[in-house]
Amino acid sequence: MNPVIDTIMNRRSVRFYKDKPIPRDQMEAIIQAGNYAPTGAGTQMWRFVVVEDHEFRKKLAELALPRYKKWMENAPDMLKTLRDKIDSEVEDPVYYSAPAVVFIIGSGITSDFDCPMVCENVMVAAKSLGIGSCWVYFGQLVLDVPEVRESLEMKEGEKVYGPILLGYPQDDLPERAPKKEPLIKWI
Template sequence: MELLEAIKTRRSIRKFKEEPVAKEVIQELIDTAIWAPSASNRQPWGFVVLTDKNYLKQLSDEAKAGWLAQMDSLPQMQQYRATMQNPDFNIFYNAPALIIIYGKKDSHWSKYDCSMLAQNLMLAAWEKGLGTCWIGFAHNVCDTPQFKAKHNVSEEYELVAPIILGYPETLPKGVVPRKEYPIFYWG
């Protein structure tokens, strides 16, 4: 697959086959993703990889409970109330793997650097026939001191991108048109 094709056709995938993703494939994706640029070449990233579907379901349930507990103070989350109340909804969409990207807090540009790494990871996965989706709902469980301690993540790191990974149940068709965008100045 050519790079331009990967960029234009990659989609967020939320339905996966039961097939696990081999450890070697995940390692190769991470090894490719780390070639992202970073400010002053700090390379401020670190990773947690989870592949236990029962544990991911438990984390999903914890995340949903957390969102529901603070729902009244988060107006932007009201649209997800019914989703979070649904016992069958899994925030990780039953994906066989979750790659969590953390960035060092002392690196001012860490979130940008790790976001570029995340894009590399998602494009490399797509090229290999794997689907991904950045799971914003996981932020309230994967950045807690308890979670970090359990998974050996130093407090010097903060969560940037929880990305699910797996073989898509179906492949999306075509290219989604882009919206018009402003160019504010060209001088």
């Protein structure tokens, strides 16, 4: 198989990480891959905040947990059932104790289109280096905390995409969910 397609098709969300940091050069290569995403009119209106610091990650996890639990109270049953299983298996159901949390922060009129592509580039590049990833919407639940906003240096008009967790996957990951066949109409 073509190695790019192979990497794309073998990427999966990783929710169990080794407690092993990602070397700086690999992290930089991953961020560069994100930075090469297509962008409306070539504006590249995005920036990256890479959180590796243990204390800060701990703080994020502590802040996120009660917010996550509250959010789940009103979640649809299907999601509750799915999450119950995950929650019973991990200590940190939001950031999964990943060694790096990457906030992709976008602004500008095309950022809703651009930044998810940045995220996908990051995740695929990580996979190509043997590094697991997961887009965690729940990781955004801390964005109401002034201290977090200050640390991320959030400015007017900016929006967070991801955050994307990065880290080396544990060896015995559960089976990945199967993919549906694509719906295609040929004309």
